[in-house]
Amino acid sequence: xxxxxxxxxxxxxxxxxxxxxxxxxxxxxxxxxxxxxxxxxxxxxxxxxxxxxxxxxxxxxxxxxxxxxxxxxxxxxxxxxxxxxxxxxxxxxxxxxxxxxxxxxxxxxxxxxxxxxxxxxxxxxxxxxxxxxxxxxxxxxxxxxxxx
Amino acid sequence: xxxxxxxxxxxxxxxxxxxxxxxxxxxxxxxxxxxxxxxxxxxxxxxxxxxxxxxxxxxxxxxxxxxxxxxxxxxxxxxxxxxxxxxxxxxxxxxxxxxxxxxxxxxxxxxxxxxxxxxxxxxxxxxxxxxxxxxxxxxxxxxxxxxx
DNA sequence: TCTTGACCTAAACTTAGGTTTAGGAATTAT
DNA sequence: ATAATTCCTAAACCTAAGTTTAGGTCAAGA
Numbered sequence: 001x002x003x004x005x006x007x008x009x010x011x012x013x014x015x016x017x018x019x020x021x022x023x024x025x026x027x028x029x030x031x032x033x034x035x036x037x038x039x040x041x042x043x044x045x046x047x048x049x050x051x052x053x054x055x056x057x058x059x060x061x062x063x064x065x066x067x068x069x070x071x072x073x074x075x076x077x078x079x080x081x082x083x084x085x086x087x088x089x090x091x092x093x094x095x096x097x098x099x100x101x102x103x104x105x106x107x108x109x110x111x112x113x114x115x116x117x118x119x120x121x122x123x124x125x126x127x128x129x130x131x132x133x134x135x136x137x138x139x140x141x142x143x144x145x146x147x148x
Numbered sequence: 149x150x151x152x153x154x155x156x157x158x159x160x161x162x163x164x165x166x167x168x169x170x171x172x173x174x175x176x177x178x179x180x181x182x183x184x185x186x187x188x189x190x191x192x193x194x195x196x197x198x199x200x201x202x203x204x205x206x207x208x209x210x211x212x213x214x215x216x217x218x219x220x221x222x223x224x225x226x227x228x229x230x231x232x233x234x235x236x237x238x239x240x241x242x243x244x245x246x247x248x249x250x251x252x253x254x255x256x257x258x259x260x261x262x263x264x265x266x267x268x269x270x271x272x273x274x275x276x277x278x279x280x281x282x283x284x285x286x287x288x289x290x291x292x293x294x295x296x
Numbered sequence: 297t298c299t300t301g302a303c304c305t306a307a308a309c310t311t312a313g314g315t316t317t318a319g320g321a322a323t324t325a326t
Numbered sequence: 327a328t329a330a331t332t333c334c335t336a337a338a339c340c341t342a343a344g345t346t347t348a349g350g351t352c353a354a355g356a
Contacts, residue, residue, distance in 0.1 A: 009302060019303085020345055021288040028343090038352050040303055058287040059254065064343070089258055096255045100248055106207065107244045110237060155323095157332065167333085168315055176313090186322045188333055212313070288344070297356100304351065315340070322333065 005034065005042030015051045022051065028064050030054060030071065046079045053085065060092055061099060153182065153190030163199045170199065176212050178202060178219065194227045201233065208240055209247060 012019045025031050026041075031050055033041040050071070057067045073088055074080045160167045173179050174189075179198055181189040198219070205215045221236055222228045 007302075017288055018345080021343085023304095024344055036352095038303085040352070055287070056258070058343095092258050093255060096251055096258070100251050100255065103244055103248050103251070107241060107248065110204070110240050110244070155332080166315080169313085171335095172314055184322095186333085188322070206313095300353100300355090302351105302353075305349095307347085309346070310344085312342095313340100315338100317338075318336090320334075322331100324329100324331070326327100326329080 004036070005044060006047070008033075008041045008043070011043045011047060011051070014048050015055070017051060017055070025051070025054060025064075029068055030064065044079070049080075049085065053089075057092065060096055062095070152184070153192060154195070156181075156189045156191070159191045159195060159199070162196050163203070165199060165203070173199070173202060173212075177216055178212065192227070197228070197233065201237075205240065208244055210243070 006014070008019050008022055011017075011022060015022075022031070026033065031043075031047060033043045033047065036042050053071070054067055057070065062070070070088055070091060074084055154162070156167050156170055159165075159170060163170075170179070174181065179191075179195060181191045181195065184190050201219070202215055205218065210218070218236055218239060222232055
């Protein structure tokens with residue numbers, strides 16, 4: 001009578017994700033469920049936390065590949081403990097801190113940049129190369145040409 | 149001997165954008181250059197500012213459509229003045245402030261959420277509906293099913 | 297038992313924000 | 327005058343992060 005694992009539908013209900021998204025994350029290597037006799041996926045309770053982690057990481061702005069890298073530091077053989085998760089979540093705090101600092105710098109510069117008339121962008125603070133590491137959304141792929 | 153307008157290549161050099169991106173923004177309705185006798189685009193100096201505005205708006209996280217909406221408040225008949233730009237740039241400050249506040253809330257919650265064991269997400273702060281308005285990157289399209 | 301609802305895979309489709317390519321026409325430099 | 331650039335359009339292609347569809351299989355309730 002004991003349930004051996006959660007079905008993909010159960011997991012979808014528990015996490016709020018769609019079934020297709022869960023399958024997609026598996027294809028991307030973020031989660032690796034067992035299969036039952038009939039080839040259906042069976043998940044453990046700890047997979048709820050795994051998926052939740054993915055959602056949070058996405059809200060912070062990490063890509064699937066970055067999330068995969070981050071999660072690769074979880075223990076391989078055993079179910080991750082609270083402290084395992086806690087350890088990698090500290091990275092998030094740092095990432096967030098950087099994002100916040102960047103946006104604060106942008107905020108400080110924005111009036112000056114729009115108002116000042118310097119908008120050829122060549123000398124603009126908002127256009128500072130240190131800030132190019134993180135851009136929200138997609139934007140133009142190559143902002144500055146090599147000018148070779 | 150006076151140059152009548154900038155070519156698209158000139159504008160690309162001045163803004164750092166690629167020529168294809170500038171044409172793309174035109175197709176999206178963000179900019180509408182004149183044409184010369186040979187059907188080539190000719191831009192005014194003020195278009196540099198227009199494109200710079202687009203770049204800044206993208207860094208703040210606005211989509212092309214949102215940028216188009218925002219720019220629709222610029223004057224139609226005449227070249228926008230410094231104060232026209234300044235006015236709409238104030239919106240950016242507010243948008244940025246909201247983004248920053250959201251990220252700060254996330255930062256405050258992150259340890260608790262990862263560490264606490266609540267990660268079924270159903271009750272998690274990080275999953276608060278007020279925060280769903282802005283998500284970085286794409287993420288799953290529909291997080292919560294209707295549960296109809 | 298049988299039927300309806302969940303699950304399976306593979307492949308095509310979606311959106312955003314562009315880039316690349318192909319085949320010409322206009323400019324500019326020599 | 328001619329060659330080398332630059333520009334033109336249209337259409338195809340690209341990536342991320344999924345969704346949708348088609349054609350079957352599995353499981354659970356009446």
